[in-house]
Amino acid sequence: AQSVTQLGSHVSVSEGALVLLRCNYSSSVPPYLFWYVQYPNQGLQLLLKYTSAATLVKGINGFEAEFKKSETSFHLTKPSAHMSDAAEYFCAVSQRGTGANNLFFGTGTRLTVIP
Amino acid sequence: NAGVTQTPKFQVLKTGQSMTLQCAQDMNHEYMSWYRQDPGMGLRLIHYSVGAGITDQGEVPNGYNVSRSTTEDFPLRLLSAAPSQTSVYFCASSSTNYGYTFGSGTRLTVV
Numbered sequence: 001a002q003s004v005t006q007l008g009s010h011v012s013v014s015e016g017a018l019v020l021l022r023c024n025y026s027s028s029v030p031p032y033l034f035w036y037v038q039y040p041n042q043g044l045q046l047l048l049k050y051t052s053a054a055t056l057v058k059g060i061n062g063f064e065a066e067f068k069k070s071e072t073s074f075h076l077t078k079p080s081a082h083m084s085d086a087a088e089y090f091c092a093v094s095q096r097g098t099g100a101n102n103l104f105f106g107t108g109t110r111l112t113v114i115p
Numbered sequence: 116n117a118g119v120t121q122t123p124k125f126q127v128l129k130t131g132q133s134m135t136l137q138c139a140q141d142m143n144h145e146y147m148s149w150y151r152q153d154p155g156m157g158l159r160l161i162h163y164s165v166g167a168g169i170t171d172q173g174e175v176p177n178g179y180n181v182s183r184s185t186t187e188d189f190p191l192r193l194l195s196a197a198p199s200q201t202s203v204y205f206c207a208s209s210s211t212n213y214g215y216t217f218g219s220g221t222r223l224t225v226v
Contacts, residue, residue, distance in 0.1 A: 009155065034215075043205060043219040044158075090157060102148070102173065103207070103215055105157040 002027040002093045006106035014114045019063075019078040021109045023091030026072065033074040034092040034103070035065055044090065050074060061085070086113045117141050121206050121218035128196040128225045136191040136221050138206030144216075146209045147189040151175065151202040152220075158205065164189055196225045 007022040025031055035047040048059025055067040061084075065076045074091060091106040122137045140147065148163035160173030164183040178200060180192040189208075193200060203222050209215040 036217075044217040046214060049214060092158075101146070102160055102163060103209075104160070105150075107155060107157040 002031060002095050002104050004033075004091045004093050004104065004106040006089075006091050006109050008109055009107065010110050010112065012112040012114060013081045015083055016080050019076070019081045019085065019111065021076040021089050021091075021111065023065075023074045023076065023106060024072050025074060025091075025093050027093060027095060029095055032094045033065075033067060034094070035059065035063070035074075035076050036090045036092060036105075037061075038088045038090065038108075040087075047076070047089075081111075081113045083113050083115065086111055119206055119208050119216050119218035121204075121221050123221060124219070125222050126224070128193070128223065130196060130198060130225060132196050134193050134196065136193075136204055136206075136223075138189045138191065138218060139187050140189075140206075140208040140216070141187065142208060142210070142216065143186060144208035144210045145186070147183065148173070148207050148209075149179070149181065149189070149191045150205045150207065151200075152205060153202050161191065161204075193223075198225045201225045 003026045005024045033050040036044040047063050048057045050057050050067045058064045063078045088108050088110045090108050092103050094101050094103050119140045145166050149161040150158040152158045159175050162181040164170045170181050201224050203220050205220050206218040207215050
């Protein structure tokens with residue numbers, strides 16, 4: 001079985017500061033990991049995905065995440081927060097691939113950016 | 116390319132009413148799924164399908180029914196709506212090559 005835990009349901013950062021959103025996973029087999037972003041009243045947009053290639057994954061909007069097997073983590077970072085980054089972020093895990101398999105989500109982290 | 120289309124975007128139901136949430140994709144993806152999103156609980160899988168004619172239950176299937184007669188369509192039926200089914204519903208499709216694509220959601224309120 002797979003699951004993800006997102007530490008911190010709410011994170012606030014100042015504009016220009018580092019963004020760090022935490023995600024730890026549990027999986028009995030090598031996982032595939034995803035970060036999605038949801039802006040208010042919108043659907044989910046894929047930020048980035050880890051599919052067992054490079055452990056440092058770069059995504060859209062300047063975000064990146066590093067897969068650390070020893071720590072079972074896949075934390076999302078961005079060097080400098082922008083006001084437009086305010087949204088809810090979801091970490092998700094899939095067991096066998098990026099496609100035809102079930103996706104399990106964390107409970108989400110709401111990011112607030114303070115001007 | 117429309118991607119994943121969900122209708123309606125908003126719906127209000129009375130307790131006990133039934134309705135169908137529509138989901139269609141034009142990417143020829145084999146896999147489709149339905150999630151519900153509730154505050155503080157993330158997205159939870161309701162039902163999924165790995166191809167036409169094949170469906171299975173997810174984490175929270177009670178009170179919902181699905182069928183998959185074509186590759187393109189995967190409707191979600193609420194048999195007898197309850198206030199606990201007030202939620203935002205998302206449909207997603209995927210293939211092994213392209214990852215998951217989500218629809219824009221259906222906001223359902225049951226009164």
